[in-house]
Amino acid sequence: MSKIKNKSLRESYNLKPGDFNTERKPTWCLGCGNYGIWNSLKKTFVKLRLMPHEIVIVYGIGCSGNGANFIRTYAFHSLHGRALPVATGVKLANHKLNVLIMGGDGDGVGIGGNHFIHTCRRNIDMTYILHNNKVYGLTTGQTAPTSGRGFKTKSTPSGVLEIPVNPVSLALICGATFIARGFSGDTGHLLDIMKKAIKHKGFSFIEVLQPCVTFNKINTYNFYRDRIYKLEELKDYDRSNLNEAIKKSMEEEKIPTGIFYDIDRPTYEDGLKQIERKPLVDHMIADIDINRLLNRFY
Amino acid sequence: MSKIKNKSLRESYNLKPGDFNTERKPTWCLGCGNYGIWNSLKKTFVKLRLMPHEIVIVYGIGCSGNGANFIRTYAFHSLHGRALPVATGVKLANHKLNVLIMGGDGDGVGIGGNHFIHTCRRNIDMTYILHNNKVYGLTTGQTAPTSGRGFKTKSTPSGVLEIPVNPVSLALICGATFIARGFSGDTGHLLDIMKKAIKHKGFSFIEVLQPCVTFNKINTYNFYRDRIYKLEELKDYDRSNLNEAIKKSMEEEKIPTGIFYDIDRPTYEDGLKQIERKPLVDHMIADIDINRLLNRFY
Amino acid sequence: MKVSNISWKIGGEAGFGIMSTGAIFSKIFAKKGYYVVDNNEYPSLIRGGHNAFTVRVSSNEVFSIDKDINILVALNEETIKLHQEEVIYGGYIIYDEDSGDITEIKKARKDINYIMVPFSKIITELGVPRIMINNVSLGASVALLNYDLEVLRNIIRDIFERKGPEVVSFNIKSSEFGYKYIKEKLKINAYELEIVKPVNKMLLTGNDAVFLGAVRSGCKFYAAYPMTPSTSILESFASVENDYNIVTKHAEDEIAVINMAIGASFAGVRAMVATSGGGFSLMNEGLGSAALTETPLVIILCQRPAPATGLPTWSEQGDILFAIHASHGEFLKVVLAPGDPEECFYLTGKAFNIADTYQIPVIVMLDKYLSENHFSYERFDFKNITVERGKLLTRSKDIDAGYKRYLNTEDGVSPRAVTGIDRGIHIANSDEHDEYGYSEDGAFNRKIMVDKRFRKIKKLMEEIPPPKIYGPTDAEITIWSWGSCKGPILEAMNILNQKEKKVNLIHFTYLYPFDGESIEGIIEKSNKNIVVENNKTSQLAKIIMMNTGYRIKNKILKYSGRQFLPGEIVNGIEQIE
Amino acid sequence: MKVSNISWKIGGEAGFGIMSTGAIFSKIFAKKGYYVVDNNEYPSLIRGGHNAFTVRVSSNEVFSIDKDINILVALNEETIKLHQEEVIYGGYIIYDEDSGDITEIKKARKDINYIMVPFSKIITELGVPRIMINNVSLGASVALLNYDLEVLRNIIRDIFERKGPEVVSFNIKSSEFGYKYIKEKLKINAYELEIVKPVNKMLLTGNDAVFLGAVRSGCKFYAAYPMTPSTSILESFASVENDYNIVTKHAEDEIAVINMAIGASFAGVRAMVATSGGGFSLMNEGLGSAALTETPLVIILCQRPAPATGLPTWSEQGDILFAIHASHGEFLKVVLAPGDPEECFYLTGKAFNIADTYQIPVIVMLDKYLSENHFSYERFDFKNITVERGKLLTRSKDIDAGYKRYLNTEDGVSPRAVTGIDRGIHIANSDEHDEYGYSEDGAFNRKIMVDKRFRKIKKLMEEIPPPKIYGPTDAEITIWSWGSCKGPILEAMNILNQKEKKVNLIHFTYLYPFDGESIEGIIEKSNKNIVVENNKTSQLAKIIMMNTGYRIKNKILKYSGRQFLPGEIVNGIEQIE
Numbered sequence A, B: 001m002s003k004i005k006n007k008s009l010r011e012s013y014n015l016k017p018g019d020f021n022t023e024r025k026p027t028w029c030l031g032c033g034n035y036g037i038w039n040s041l042k043k044t045f046v047k048l049r050l051m052p053h054e055i056v057i058v059y060g061i062g063c064s065g066n067g068a069n070f071i072r073t074y075a076f077h078s079l080h081g082r083a084l085p086v087a088t089g090v091k092l093a094n095h096k097l098n099v100l101i102m103g104g105d106g107d108g109v110g111i112g113g114n115h116f117i118h119t120c121r122r123n124i125d126m127t128y129i130l131h132n133n134k135v136y137g138l139t140t141g142q143t144a145p146t147s148g149r150g151f152k153t154k155s156t157p158s159g160v161l162e163i164p165v166n167p168v169s170l171a172l173i174c175g176a177t178f179i180a181r182g183f184s185g186d187t188g189h190l191l192d193i194m195k196k197a198i199k200h201k202g203f204s205f206i207e208v209l210q211p212c213v214t215f216n217k218i219n220t221y222n223f224y225r226d227r228i229y230k231l232e233e234l235k236d237y238d239r240s241n242l243n244e245a246i247k248k249s250m251e252e253e254k255i256p257t258g259i260f261y262d263i264d265r266p267t268y269e270d271g272l273k274q275i276e277r278k279p280l281v282d283h284m285i286a287d288i289d290i291n292r293l294l295n296r297f298y
Numbered sequence C, D: 001m002k003v004s005n006i007s008w009k010i011g012g013e014a015g016f017g018i019m020s021t022g023a024i025f026s027k028i029f030a031k032k033g034y035y036v037v038d039n040n041e042y043p044s045l046i047r048g049g050h051n052a053f054t055v056r057v058s059s060n061e062v063f064s065i066d067k068d069i070n071i072l073v074a075l076n077e078e079t080i081k082l083h084q085e086e087v088i089y090g091g092y093i094i095y096d097e098d099s100g101d102i103t104e105i106k107k108a109r110k111d112i113n114y115i116m117v118p119f120s121k122i123i124t125e126l127g128v129p130r131i132m133i134n135n136v137s138l139g140a141s142v143a144l145l146n147y148d149l150e151v152l153r154n155i156i157r158d159i160f161e162r163k164g165p166e167v168v169s170f171n172i173k174s175s176e177f178g179y180k181y182i183k184e185k186l187k188i189n190a191y192e193l194e195i196v197k198p199v200n201k202m203l204l205t206g207n208d209a210v211f212l213g214a215v216r217s218g219c220k221f222y223a224a225y226p227m228t229p230s231t232s233i234l235e236s237f238a239s240v241e242n243d244y245n246i247v248t249k250h251a252e253d254e255i256a257v258i259n260m261a262i263g264a265s266f267a268g269v270r271a272m273v274a275t276s277g278g279g280f281s282l283m284n285e286g287l288g289s290a291a292l293t294e295t296p297l298v299i300i301l302c303q304r305p306a307p308a309t310g311l312p313t314w315s316e317q318g319d320i321l322f323a324i325h326a327s328h329g330e331f332l333k334v335v336l337a338p339g340d341p342e343e344c345f346y347l348t349g350k351a352f353n354i355a356d357t358y359q360i361p362v363i364v365m366l367d368k369y370l371s372e373n374h375f376s377y378e379r380f381d382f383k384n385i386t387v388e389r390g391k392l393l394t395r396s397k398d399i400d401a402g403y404k405r406y407l408n409t410e411d412g413v414s415p416r417a418v419t420g421i422d423r424g425i426h427i428a429n430s431d432e433h434d435e436y437g438y439s440e441d442g443a444f445n446r447k448i449m450v451d452k453r454f455r456k457i458k459k460l461m462e463e464i465p466p467p468k469i470y471g472p473t474d475a476e477i478t479i480w481s482w483g484s485c486k487g488p489i490l491e492a493m494n495i496l497n498q499k500e501k502k503v504n505l506i507h508f509t510y511l512y513p514f515d516g517e518s519i520e521g522i523i524e525k526s527n528k529n530i531v532v533e534n535n536k537t538s539q540l541a542k543i544i545m546m547n548t549g550y551r552i553k554n555k556i557l558k559y560s561g562r563q564f565l566p567g568e569i570v571n572g573i574e575q576i577e
């Protein structure tokens, strides 16, 4: 069980993106933005020369979460909103693994919002890919916390009254150390972001703008194509400037994509002496001597 | 049932802060920062000429939440972390009431973090006072999500590994429309903030730096006295500039207090046609005619 | 052939309008006074996977769909594979040869009439969108039943009116084409339904009925987080929030949902929430908060197969023991389980009255089958739902000085002041408290308060009716069941009746508190008791045993995620004998 | 007076060190081989309110504190008011006249020896902090018992060593002063305990024992959110995380807690969580996720009086039916309820083995009384806890190609590959799934999977021992109880024994699954069955009835938020007769 992260020189790696397919075919609607994410991710694994068994992906519940059935790695299809704590447990138990989290916007910043805040603070070395379609897909079209104000859905026929959650801004305020936004209609760019995110040491977060062709008629491919630009195109954009990043993240007329923020901060695991030598899972537990502990109670 | 908010000209108002005391005496430790909050709040009510029955305070669970027993208004002593949704229900059912929320930092941004995000987005006209002692008081001294990195507590004897949640920054990112920070050691200033917060139309949030004399030996009165300053002292501070406010909120060496942000945005209630004429609670329900509705099903 | 009863099924790939097509078929017959029951089967996917919609139409009262299908509309080959065996001897399958070669499949059922309707070609010819295949199939079905095409036309007109005349016209054109294809081209006349009294009937689901009952009861605050199969209640409430002055809140999660409703109820309005098992699990803590603060609350629990995310779009009755014992600690709650939409309607009204009168949480349990499938009714007499708010104080002048929110009364119910009135100030406290509401941890007070809250059960028990008995009192076989199994069992009883077997049903809609005494006589008298439940562990049998000590050994259980079909119950009973 | 048994109590205002003083008193005697049980009573406040700590010391085995107090140390007047009546005839109260005039109160108990020790004056004289009153009182108590002062000195030295010699010295000085005040000034010699075999005994709580059992079992991941009375387990784990290579996570809430533990367990380590009722309510959804993904998990549930926030610092057994039926849907879980710290220790070991062997969640139930009070033991033989991980696959070479995580085996348990190994790739799925783990909603598959998971019960039942019987088999009266009531009942049986009443106890530590057959014989044979439970609704009686049909009519219940005292059980039994 060794994590090969960053070991780009693995000999005789000959996997192809298709090797990350399971026997199940995706059931997403034709044209769904999830396909772009799915494709970029498989390619990213190949680029990073990762093997399926070295990866654990924890999924939320939603259209995005159904992806658990279509990507061949270790997978945990968890509860709605609870992917982050499950992933945290996996990573702490075996920090040699490459741990990713994939889930919807309702999952991640709706019901799961609290875990998002606290996982960002923790800076555990994992990568969270948020499929943001600004709607509840799997339950067939209610508002998400990311839906724009006024958005009319089955649960908000008079229009949403709240302002939306901005996942990138939230991640920035809460302390994630790598924060990016991609667009599932630009898989090349997305692949590039994913690669860097997985390589980043610490908690990396990618918001993917993911059109839901069935239930969101506002935030379509064209909507995004008309609005997005790449931060890379800006000459003097400084990825280590938090305030700058926050300001950028809140831009709405033109939507920045790319990497907003990328800094080094000790990870949570760095602070854990108990896993310095080896992962928890590698410890022998057959006959633990607790004499010392018993003696405490005299 | 009429809300007298902003009616500063109520005739013959002759209540004193003591009239907001219940028959129960506070059980907080001597010197606890909660006393300062308690005193300021009672005075604020008097200044605003509010009557006890016009106010509903929803409390979380914690030392702060125990205050439910010591302030004479309508009160709901809710579950740990769940004060905000309870308050939301109260306000939507009867928006003529003055609704406040009081709770600890563990309550508000630990277990209750998700409600905090979403209540800010909603901008319901209520006032949330967060008692931030940067520790879990009532459970006798474990880390809070606001505890500084490295803080040693019973649950983190090797020191906290996460960076803390900054409640003011979080409120700013999430969309609260009035955001302030007070210090329970400066009750005059706090009173002033509270007055404005309650008068503000929309969701107002006050983080109160509240020393826990028993379990937090770092963030003491002196710690704060040495560090805090007032935003009012800055000549050109613009309370409507979100970016500026966020930047300020993150200052750590010197800690700003006062009002960070104060803007107008339509409240959630403003968007609800169904309460335009009168509060929900004032509707007659004895014999509702559903003929029209039944007809839908043919 | 004149018949009193036909079953029709349409199947195809998910995401291609099977559900709305089925719903139209139901409507065609309800409009003219037929009894209709339908059933929608779909996967937890937006596209892909298989969808099927079954409609049973009858000129006599009908309580459930059944396995036997007269006409199967197969929009793809898979539908034939999956459902061909359900088609009765001599039945019909409508299919399009372009959607797959079925020569092989056909061989298994030489008795069936395979009717090829070239859907694809027709729509190409008509130049209408592919989705119009559904209308062609509806027209063809109407023709096979020798039914009135005008009814179909009218319904299509109603539905698509707001989309403009063009849409209406090509929808109608497609259906007409299908109709004529059968009538004029193939000249088949399969069945003809017996004529019934021509009344216009409603068609509604259990969820619809709960919604109607709640609006009638004066529910002013509805909060929810979407979760199949409860979601349609949220959408219904949202659709009338302005008409009926109801605040409908799609909240951030189910924990917020229940706590918001508690807040609204505390402030004096009637409040309700609905969810499925997962959301209900998350609401457990809030449930106890409603109980200890004595805040009335109605919770609709639409079950689906579990644990965890389980089978989101299927049906099971797996949560009853959980619901009864839900939340830490001991407190009084009421658990109801209607058996059909009509019971959903009236029991929702009852739930609000119980919640208000006893200041306790009331849980109403449905399941996917009951929540999402349609049943026909002439109309509900909504005047039968009255509003009883119990000891609610809304005016200061009714309150004496020194008001005690948790007054230790004889019946255990304390007068409850709504917020905002002068003399009613109090703490609603999730800590144990004294009569005023102040936190109080003394042993003496604790016992008084626990006893006070439990004492409510006395009056409550007087309101709780015994289970309903269907069928003869002197039956050879007594079936015990609850909730949505009612329909299939009643159908099964009809079948058994024809076989001259005397069977009756003891059906529980009030599940908790459970009055063991009221049924002890019945159990002992009966020759043969059988429990029928849509779960694995026979939870009703456990409840009966827990309360009466009587072990019902015979069980017919189904836990495949599908509700019972009448024939399965008949078989089960015959096997036990 | 030579005695085999004394009870000592100290009371005062919360926040003044009552608890640590009591704990030292317990230790003094455990050190020398006495049997000790103690009990700490405190409010859910940091300051204010009343604290009391009771210690029972005996030269014979002792199972619980009792009501009768020999020596009461009253640090304030209120303590005398509240507890004076508990002092036995001829007992002693140590008080300080400066803390209030008790001339009036005294009149009620002319039989008691009121010993005035001027605590306030003494500490002023000694020039030590006020908190030293506690030490003065300890010294005085040791003297009254004619016990060895050196033992106290040593313990004080151990405890305060790290605070430096000055602190040690004024602590010791204070205690010596109290000792001398009694010995030399007042010359009172109240009791003298019979001598016992001088072994050094441990003193630990149920929580301590759970913690020890978990460390021994190889628990590598512990997550929790503080909640009385479970919090000390979190603090214990945190204190050894580096010594024993355990990750201890104080997470953001209980939902995160359970899901983190599930993740860790999925990745292959043994994982545990602990909480109280409120947190357990929030964990309900996660519990089902562990069940459907078949991820082993141990949950410690330390009960407190509920519902909602309830009485956070008091004791009750109110959650057993909830725990048994927790979470939506139907699945196999195991619920254990140790009766004392020793059982806590071994059953925690057992819990891990069951969880791993059957890949199911196991809940271990304590309550505040068991979680927080100390009991004395010579030592635990930790070799009796072995580690059985069941069908865990940790090496690729043990796995065939085409690995199926949810293989439909005969015993229902499927080989489980830890993450990271080459051939073990799979989905752990909270959706219903096929043998590989892929989401699958077919009826056929559903039934297979439900049956597979439930089939584990067969082998599991073979491992589940029948309840333990204490006392004679031919008793006139049989007590049925569970968990922490064990101690008070055993004490009550001793008392009844002296009255020549033959009583036995059937004590359940395995509560679910429940083997009804194993007890049917006992119930029917017994003349008089009585249930003793620390709750209102006699939940064990319900479980027994649910599983055997036998109704135990006699009940001794206590739900004031306090555990039983032996005398109450004796009284209860005498009243029933």
Ligand SMILES: Cc1ncc(C[n+]2csc(CCOP(=O)(O)OP(=O)(O)O)c2C)c(N)n1
Residues within 6 Å of the ligand: A061, A062, A063, A064, A065, A079, A080, A103, A104, A105, A106, A107, A108, A131, A133, A135, A136, A137, A138, A139, A144, C225, C226, C227, C228, C254, C278, C279, C282, C309
């Ligand atoms: C506790 C709980 N509540 C509700 C649901 C129902 N549910 C399943 S997916 C979903 C929302 C899907 O939206 P999102 O997370 O944005 O994912 P998407 O389908 O859009 O990818 C909901 C509410 C659930 N599974 N669990």
Ligand SMILES: Cc1ncc(C[n+]2csc(CCOP(=O)(O)OP(=O)(O)O)c2C)c(N)n1
Residues within 6 Å of the ligand: B061, B062, B063, B064, B065, B080, B103, B104, B105, B106, B107, B108, B131, B133, B135, B136, B137, B138, B139, B144, D225, D226, D227, D228, D254, D278, D279, D282, D309
């Ligand atoms: C669901 C739940 N988990 C845990 C607890 C126990 N608990 C009570 S107060 C508290 C934390 C108190 O900290 P904070 O909210 O910061 O309030 P403070 O006491 O510091 O004012 C906890 C964990 C609870 N009551 N409910």
Ligand code: SF4
Residues within 6 Å of the ligand: A027, A028, A029, A031, A032, A033, A034, A063, A064, A133, A137, A138, A211, A212, A213, A214, A215, C046, C047
């Ligand atoms: S509903 Fe939307 S998000 Fe879901 S699969 Fe279809 S297009 Fe994608």
Ligand code: SF4
Residues within 6 Å of the ligand: B027, B028, B029, B031, B032, B033, B034, B063, B064, B133, B137, B138, B211, B212, B213, B214, B215, D046, D047
């Ligand atoms: S523990 Fe801290 S927060 Fe709680 S009352 Fe004491 S000083 Fe205040």
Ligand SMILES: [Mg+2]
Residues within 6 Å of the ligand: A062, A104, A105, A106, A131, A132, A133, A134, A135, A136, A137, A144
């Ligand atoms: Mg979404």
Ligand SMILES: [Mg+2]
Residues within 6 Å of the ligand: B062, B104, B105, B106, B131, B132, B133, B134, B135, B136, B137, B144
């Ligand atoms: Mg705090």
